[in-house]
Amino acid sequence: MKIATWNVNSLKVRLPQALDWLAANRPDALCLQELKLEDRAFPVAELEAAGYHAVFTGQKTYNGVAILSPAPIDEAGVVRNIPGFEDAQRRLIAATIGGVRVVCGYFPNGQAVGSDKFDYKLRWLAALTDWLREELKTHARLVLAGDFNIAPEDRDAHPDWKDEIHVSEPERAAFRALQGLGLVDAFRLFEQPERSFSWWDYRMLAFRRNFGLRIDHLLVSPALRDACRSCVVDKAPRRLERPSDHAPVVLELET
Incomplete structure (x- = not known):
């Protein structure tokens, strides 16, 4: 089973690249972030023509997440946004694909340590952790x-x-809290090249210089740890013309 995550930074702009990537890689589940479009503008027909079903939640200009799969997705099991956490921003969607509960999240950026947006990021992370604690009991x-x-x-x-943003101790502590649920960083289960990143700024020739961050992740529950066969960053889409600033990260499971 192949599960991938990719912040496409506008699905409208990156749709041709996403369709090409789906055709070349055929994932069982592709988690997308930063759709930047409303639900009525989601490219359902184009994805169906490519052989993919989708569940999604979006908003104009900002945020938005989706899960794509070649298998039909049971809408009854879909969760949109963190239950019990009041939030106008569309940042989370969950669905069951091939017996695996797939949770796709676009975590808040936080802007700057100590800002209101940073406080929101930490509250969002705490709410996510609390919800996942319960979700793991049934999935x-x-x-x-x-x-x-x-x-x-x-x-x-x-x-x-x-x-400081993205690397501050409060953010890293929140990441460790997710790991405290038993979730394992699949990327680090395997030997990886030094300076393996998944995001590079558009400015200052950052991608060419490999001046980046690894901020796109796939965390697996204890029941899936031994099923992990590989986890890699696919840099090829980042080399394209008008790319997303993120590269897909791909996990292969033996299920």
Whole structure:
């Protein structure tokens, strides 16, 4: 089973690239973030023509998440946004794909440590952790995928990264709290090249210089840890013309 996560930074702009990537890789589940479009504008027909079903929740200009699968998705099991957490921003969707509970999240950026947006980020993370604690009781086989906007360790950020956001201790503590539920960073189950990143700024030739962060993750529940066969960053879409600033991260499970 192949599960991937990709912040496309506007599905309208990146749709041709997404369709090409689906055709070349044929994932069983693709989690998308930053759709930046309303539900009525979601490209259902184009994806169906490519052989993919979709569940999604979006909003104009900002945020938005989706899960795509070649298998039909049972709408009855779909959750949109964190239950019990009042939030106008569309940042989370969950569905069951092939017996695996797939949770797709676009975690808040936080803007700057100490800001109101940073406080929102920490509250959102705490609510997510509380909900997942309950979700794991009924879904032992679970994958949490998405743009976390957190580089969990020093090796997940370029050594010259000077900004506190994405690497601050409160953010990393929140990441560790998710791991405290038993969730495992699938990428780190395997030997990886040094300075493996998934996001590079559009500015300052960052991608060419590999000045980036690893902020896109797939965390797996204990029941899936031994099923993990590989987890890699696919840099190819980042090399395209007008790319997303993120690259897909792909997890292969033996299920």
